[in-house]
Amino acid sequence: MYKKAKVKDQIRVDPTLLGRDIEESVFSSLKKQYEGHIVEDLGMVLKVDEITDIGDGEIKAGDAGVYYSVDYNLYSYEPELHEVVEGEVTEVTEFGAFIRVGPIEGLCHISQIMDDYVNYDETQGMLVGKDGTRTLKTGDKVRTRITAVSMKKNKDNKVNLTMRQPTLGKIDWIKEELEELEKEEEEEE
Numbered sequence: 001m002y003k004k005a006k007v008k009d010q011i012r013v014d015p016t017l018l019g020r021d022i023e024e025s026v027f028s029s030l031k032k033q034y035e036g037h038i039v040e041d042l043g044m045v046l047k048v049d050e051i052t053d054i055g056d057g058e059i060k061a062g063d064a065g066v067y068y069s070v071d072y073n074l075y076s077y078e079p080e081l082h083e084v085v086e087g088e089v090t091e092v093t094e095f096g097a098f099i100r101v102g103p104i105e106g107l108c109h110i111s112q113i114m115d116d117y118v119n120y121d122e123t124q125g126m127l128v129g130k131d132g133t134r135t136l137k138t139g140d141k142v143r144t145r146i147t148a149v150s151m152k153k154n155k156d157n158k159v160n161l162t163m164r165q166p167t168l169g170k171i172d173w174i175k176e177e178l179e180e181l182e183k184e185e186e187e188e189e
Contacts, residue, residue, distance in 0.1 A: 001077070001083060002046075002077050002102070003042060003075070003076050003077070003078060004049075004073060004075055005075075005076065006052075006072075006073055007071070007072055008071050010069050010070070011026060011029050011030055011033065011067070011068055012063075012065045012066070013025045013057075013066045013068060017029065022054060023051055023054060026051060026054055026068055027051055030048045030051070030070065030072060031048050034048055034074065035047060038151055038152070042076040042078060043076045043077050043079070044077050044103055044104060045074055045075075046075045046077055047074060048072060048073075048074045049074055049075060052071045052073065054069070054071075055068055055069030055070070056069075079101065079146050079149050079151070079159050080149070081146055082145060082146060083146045084144070084145050084168070085101045085102070085144055086142065086143050086144075087099040087100050087106070087144065088140070089136060089137065089140045089141075090105060090138065091138060092120070092125055092136065092138055093120070094110070094122070095110055096109040096110045096113065097136055099142060099161060101144070101159065106144070106146070106159035106160065107159070108142075108144060108160075108162065108163055109160070112147075112160075112164050113127055113136060114163065114173075118130070121135075124137070125138065134170070136170055140170050140171075140172075141170070142163060142170050143163070143167065143168050143171065144163050144168060145163075145168055146159060146160070147160045147161060
């Protein structure tokens with residue numbers, strides 16, 4: 001889930017940035033410290049948006065940097081358990097598919113790809129259902145559900161995905177399923 005947050009924090013401005021405009025120096029420090037990094041309760045910070053207030057600077061003994069109390073806004077992404085998300089397959093391996101979901105990558109294990117026995121076709125770099133009509137390869141667009149999330153600062157982050165539920169899977173599969181349902185409903189009428 002994407003979030004916009006108002007944050008109150010103390011940021012260290014490196015001495016190399018001193019002498020510039022204070023807001024510019026603080027903004028640069030915030031971007032360097034947070035953008036692309038994981039923050040507890042917020043997820044991955046995508047963008048520091050705007051500074052709403054900068055307090056007085058404070059110098060700490062033994063440190064040439066200056067510390068400022070800052071109020072600012074940021075945008076982040078935090079995957080939520082059971083959230084349905086759409087993404088693109090970035091890599092297919094013998095054990096599953098890696099899928100880009102927003103700014104992160106998740107793994108859909110081979111057992112969670114479809115309700116069929118799945119084989120890995122190494123020569124074509126794709127996963128193939130037993131009946132051969134369904135395939136999954138790099139670049140395919142998919143809809144998945146998040147089944148597990150482990151995001152910690154400076155740790156290996158893991159997002160597990162499934163496509164083995166109704167209206168999940170490769171977008172083409174979903175369209176086919178919906179067309180079949182429409183045909184069945186028309187035949188019943």
